[in-house]
Amino acid sequence: MADDEPISFDEHGDFDEFRAYITTPDVTAEQLRPRLVHPEADDDDAVHIEIHIGKTAQELIQHHRDTTPITRNSKIHPRLFIVVDTNDLDNRGVLLVALDEYHGFNDAVRGPIEDKRDELMSLSISNDDWYTARQISDEDKPEAVPKKYFVVYNLLSDQEAFDEAFEKLNNGLSEVNVRDDENDENMETDGDSGNEEGEGDDDTNEQDDNGGDDEWEDEEENEDEEMDEEEDEDEEGWDHYYKAFKPEVQTLSNVKDTHRNRATENNQDPNMFAIIDAEYESQGTLIMRVSPEEDSFRCKGHVSGEILRWIFINFMSWEEAKAFVARLN
Structure with missing residues (x-):
């Protein structure tokens, strides 16, 4: 197969370079490059900066698709890129765009430039996933993330x-499209235990009439109360x-x-x-x-x-x- 022949995303593997699009006249490529190059990088070859003043993220999605084919020797990530649409790179930050994500849509998150640079790199080598990238944290800045807004x-x-x-x-x-693997595993474990130890469980319950059931019920009630408290905290959190x-x-x-x-x-x-x-x-x-x-x-x-x-x-x-x-x- 020729190096420039198209292949699928899954066939290709990791991509070690990415594009950043500047859409504001308030930031130059010279100002941006030092912020996008990782401190441990030997050079700045992994960062490709393009200037598209006034373009929207949606317009850049089509441009990125058109100009970033997946071939055997391609290095630029075809599904992840950064959009720089403000000069407030630390608070409002930049846009990290992800195409064709697990939930079936194009998506994006926003945050400080170094954070989104590192996130893109982590996603590129599958150290992280988009489900995690979407999560809100206490460190998120209100200019970038509309927490309960x-x-x-x-x-x-x-x-x-x-x-x-x-x-x-x-x-x-x-x-x-997210599978709850932990719950699936728990269901399988519970099912196996019930098949193998069902009769033994009945004997134990019959013999434990001296308050054992009450103790077990108390533990369950305590667990339920703890779960309710966690849910309340979650509702009040960011x-x-x-x-x-x-x-x-x-x-x-x-x-x-x-x-x-x-x-x-x-x-x-x-x-x-x-x-x-x-x-x-x-x-x-x-x-x-x-x-x-x-x-x-x-x-x-x-x-x-x-x-x-x-x-x-x-x-x-x-x-x-x-x-x-x-x-x-």
Whole structure:
């Protein structure tokens, strides 16, 4: 096979070079290169910088696909690249873009330039995976990661239905196509134990009438309490993009009229929010913008939880998000 003949991504193996695209006039290639070259690198050959002033991340995705074929001798990563769209490289940071990810979509995360450089390198040699790269941490900067930044308004009378929809929105694409190997292993172990030791378990239970069962029940109750505490801590932690709110007046007009003041008081996005209402089951989450001009669209499925985050990190513009959702629907 010729070195320039196309092969599949899986056939190729690791890629040790990457592209970075500058889309802002406030950063030059000369300023950027020292920040993208790893301190332990012998030279800067692994970093390929291109300048595309004004281009969006979505436009660069197509450009990257067109100009980065996978051949036997190709070195530049065809699915990972960095977008530099601001000169605030430490707080707002840069965009790390990943194409054709495990959940079936293109995706991106944002953060300080050195962090995303190292993350890209780790992903390139499979030391890390995109599921982990998407996780929120306490160290994330608010300029880069919208931690509990978006309001989700509850316009449902059924609280249980809202809770289910809200959890789905917060999870977004994270758990899509992810196997819970640990649970699978536990189920297999439990099944094997039951088949081999079922009769013995019955004998033990019959003989343990002196309080053994009570002790066992106490341990289970303690474990349940600990799990509940962990869930409460998780709910209060920085691990979600959305916070729920149920307004006293359950109308869309009231939400639009009061959102800006309420969001500003709570340090949340004053311009964009999501709504779970009576049309959620049939039409999806209502995603709304009240400024710079009022607009809205609906999005169904797990991906609806990603839309506002993608807009916030500049992976998509509002118009690009609308077009993206229209193609899905």
